[in-house]
Amino acid sequence: MYAETAVSPALSAIAPARHWARARLSEVGIDDGRLDLLVLLVSELVTNAVAHADPPVILRVHVDDQRTRVEVTDGVREVPVVRDPPPTALGGRGVMFVDRLASSWGTSEEEGTxxxxxWFELRHDDVVELGRFSTEQP
Incomplete structure (x- = not known):
């Protein structure tokens, strides 16, 4: 399954993007803790794109037999970095979550606008543990 949607470059677009991703992932049978983890990571990428980048922002979801890949494109060349903010900081943890919870992640240059x-990938054979959620793989 492959799907993409344009995301408005506004913080108010984060929740609709998260709901869109949840619906697409649910359609292909992803559920339980894996679905919640994917939606959390989608939210982190979209938040970074609308808060720190320029349009156009496009959210892409690709699911195949081996993994789920999510990409968010935007109009700024600056790449995100993993930060380790102090516990009192109100933000700065999004890329750290992606780094620690995804199977892999990275950036790539795009052509056009x-x-x-x-992007991040979550392999289907990885064991997912997120708080109270645990998905065991066969």
Whole structure:
């Protein structure tokens, strides 16, 4: 399954993007903790794109037999970095969550109106543990 949608470059677009991703992922049978983890990571990428980048922002979801890949493109070449903010900081943890919870992640340069894509993958054979959620793989 492959799907993409344009995301408005506004913080108010984060929740609709998250709901869109949840619906697409649910359609292909992803559920339980894996779905919640994917939606959390989608939210982090979209938040970074609308808060720190320029349009156009495009959210892409690709699910195959081995993994789920999510990409968010935007119009700024600056790439995100993993930060380790103090516990009292109100933000700055999004990329750290992606780094620690995804199977892999990275950035790539884009052609056309988008400058870069930030992506993550979650392999279907990885064990997912997120708080109270645990999905065991066969």
């Amino acid at each position: 988008a400058a870069k894509a930030v």
